[in-house]
Amino acid sequence: MTRDEQKKQAAEAALEYVEAGAIVGIGTGSTANHFIDALARIKNRIDGTVASSEASALRLKAHGISVFDLNSVGDIPLYVDGADESNQHLQLVKGGGGALTREKIVAAASRKFICIADDSKLVDVLGAFALPIEVISMARSYVARQIVKLGGTPALREGFVTDNGNLIIDVRGLSIVNPPELERQLNNIAGVVTNGLFALRPADVLLLGSEKGVRKLGG
Numbered sequence: 001m002t003r004d005e006q007k008k009q010a011a012e013a014a015l016e017y018v019e020a021g022a023i024v025g026i027g028t029g030s031t032a033n034h035f036i037d038a039l040a041r042i043k044n045r046i047d048g049t050v051a052s053s054e055a056s057a058l059r060l061k062a063h064g065i066s067v068f069d070l071n072s073v074g075d076i077p078l079y080v081d082g083a084d085e086s087n088q089h090l091q092l093v094k095g096g097g098g099a100l101t102r103e104k105i106v107a108a109a110s111r112k113f114i115c116i117a118d119d120s121k122l123v124d125v126l127g128a129f130a131l132p133i134e135v136i137s138m139a140r141s142y143v144a145r146q147i148v149k150l151g152g153t154p155a156l157r158e159g160f161v162t163d164n165g166n167l168i169i170d171v172r173g174l175s176i177v178n179p180p181e182l183e184r185q186l187n188n189i190a191g192v193v194t195n196g197l198f199a200l201r202p203a204d205v206l207l208l209g210s211e212k213g214v215r216k217l218g219g
């Protein structure tokens with residue numbers, strides 16, 4: 001079974017959390033795309049969606065699924081999204097696709113966050129995947145210098161602009177022993193919009209596709 005088939009397996013399993021008549025928060029990336037495609041089969045049972053990126057909004061609309069502005073809906077019962085890494089506490093690294101800020105907003109506005117992934121994403125300690133940080137353009141050098149002081153090695157994601165018109169700095173070499181503390185620390189640097197640690201608001205359930213079927217953590 002390929003990694004992509006495992007992602008699809010996890011995405012299909014997330015369908016059972018979708019409640020009739022509800023608004024569903026939708027993540028970004030290849031695993032979230034599998035979920036969108038699966039959701040299309042039951043689109044008449046839901047009220048609509050809130051998307052965490054322009055790319056996901058386009059895919060949802062192509063399936064004829066309604067996409068609402070977050071400001072026009074209240075709290076969302078369910079958010080489904082992938083991740084680049086998860087630890088056993090369901091604290092995540094996200095943002096490989098550069099949609100971390102909107103993903104974090106939709107996750108924060110959602111009562112339940114189901115993370116879907118292939119089982120290679122489960123790690124003992126976060127940080128092997130470079131941590132994405134969205135920054136305001138004028139602050140990129142300043143933020144990079146602050147990251148070096150914290151022990152990280154920053155690299156600007158070349159040729160990439162987020163849906164919010166900002167830049168991404170990918171950071172390697174940070175020791176992520178206390179994810180909530182580092183998440184706060186990075187967010188406190190002037191010019192940082194948000195960082196890809198999802199530890200203050202971790203996932204509630206992690207569905208991992210694997211050779212042996214879907215494994216569930218949390219919930």
Ligand code: 5RP
Nearest residue numbers: 029030031082095096097099
């Ligand atoms: C996008 C994300 C994605 O959830 C993350 O990069 C995982 O992507 P994929 O499902 O393609 O493996 O955070 O910003």
